[in-house]
Amino acid sequence: MSTSTFDDTRPYTAPVQQRFELGLSENPYPPLPSVLEELNRSMAQVNRYPEFLPEQLPRIIGERVGVTPDRLVVGGGATGVAMHIMQALIGPDEEMVFSTPTFDGYPIMARIAGVRTRTVGLDGFGRQDLWAMVRAIGPRTRVVVVCRPHNPTGTLIPSGELRAFLAAVPRRVVVVLDEAYVEFLHPADTIDVVGLQRRFPNVLVLRTFSKAYGLAGLRIGYAVAAPDLAARVRRWLVPFGMNAAAAAAVRASYAAESELRERVQAINTERERLAATLRRFGVAVPDSHANFLYLDGPAIAPALRRAGIVAKSYPNGSARIAVGDPAAGTAVVAALLDEQLASPD
Known part of the structure; x- marks a missing residue:
């Protein structure tokens, strides 16, 4: 976990071509029927x-x-x-x-x-x-x-x-x-x-x-x-x-409690899948008990921004992303993997 100074009041800045809005820890599903x-x-x-x-x-x-x-x-x-x-x-x-x-x-x-x-x-x-x-x-x-x-x-x-x-x-x-x-x-x-x-x-x-x-x-x-x-x-x-x-x-x-539990379980499952995948690629991810992940590292927020993924970013380069949408999770992995491949050893 980085110890750099944070500024939690910075506004969200959407990229020119936004693909996924993950900055507000929203539920990806609409209300239950x-x-x-x-x-x-x-x-x-x-x-x-x-x-x-x-x-x-x-x-x-x-x-x-x-x-x-x-x-x-x-x-x-x-x-x-x-x-x-x-x-x-x-x-x-x-x-x-x-x-x-x-x-x-x-x-x-x-x-x-x-x-x-x-x-x-x-x-x-x-x-x-x-x-x-x-x-x-x-x-x-x-x-x-x-x-x-x-x-x-x-x-x-x-x-x-x-x-x-x-x-x-x-x-x-x-x-x-x-x-x-x-x-x-x-x-x-x-x-x-x-x-x-x-x-x-x-x-x-x-x-x-x-x-x-x-x-x-x-x-x-x-x-x-x-x-x-x-x-x-x-x-x-x-x-x-x-x-x-x-x-x-x-x-x-x-x-609709039973339906709610199913949705929560789906979000939690996607969270754990995404966290495990990111860790395999060397991204520092604390164990999360919510519907988001904190991705710790100086290049995380800029890489997501360049990929058109809106995240809650912090001055040290880390980011928080909402989870639950598998397509968004795949895009996050691709964005950070591309960043690693493009970066010199």
């Missing part, structure tokens, strides 16, 4: 406003997660909910701590919200350095963000290590556990949210329907938190802020 049917039915009512503040959606998600609606905050994707968290919990001259690199929305939203940030580099294996994050917590720290799996490397913090970290974080600091890619985890690697928050009430779990569920364009995300913490964040919700199709789409997605 039953979900599309429900969405089409809901479109007949879009002349009406959605709920002033969402009530149906928290009930639907709460029944699934096993919590009461007062412990839920729903919003415009995980990004929208994260923005409300910053607005609600971090005041002037206060700060948040997160790893670098991380989901690039965090530094961008922090600038928008006027939030101070303190960043902690990854270790040499692409993992979040939890103990360095504990040391980075200061008297003005209000929020710490931990991604599980991590974005952009896909690495996974073991549950025992996470609990030890949470025990070391002061209770006055809210820990945002970003689980945007939780559906791609093996069941043995998932964490009981209800039990975790019973032990650590300062943990706020953030999730989305944009990735595994393939609903990125509908912007549906949610957070699970202790009732008082959730209430503080909900005060920042915008009236009529959730689209009218959200409840219908989530209900239909939950009903």
